[in-house]
Amino acid sequence: MGITVAAFDAAGVTLQAELGPNLNHRDTAFGGSVAALAILAGWTHVHLRLRAAGIETHTVIQDSSVRYDAPIFDVFSACCGDISDDAWARFTRTLSKRGKARIRVRATLESQGERVGHFEGAYVAMAARRS
Secondary structure: OOEEEEEEEOOEEEEEEOOHHHEOOOOOEOHHHHHHHHHHHHHHHHHHHHHHOOOOEEEEEEEEEEEEOOOOOOOEEEEEOOOOHHHHHHHHHHHHHHOEEEEEEEEEEEEOOEEEEEEEEEEEEEEOOOO
């Protein structure tokens, strides 16, 4: 897919993909590749925040949706980083209490400086078992 990390910090993650490996029959980005990039951006954001907090988990995508607003003719990215402090606190508190928690994450899809879609997904984190 030609994915690279364009940016990441405590506030968010931006992943980028080249068009070439992700072309469809219309010479635009394949929707499945766009969705996969968005899912990975959301997972990466949740994973890195948990790791920064010293919380070891197994995190998986539970459900997701993507809205495509425009065709993608060039390099595209998924920017994820809008988890509110309240939502994050609820998520980590539930994870600590029950060993499992779910959080909803959104990402903006962009290409050539324009918004081309958006993503929303639910991720489930399960406390890692120690052996």
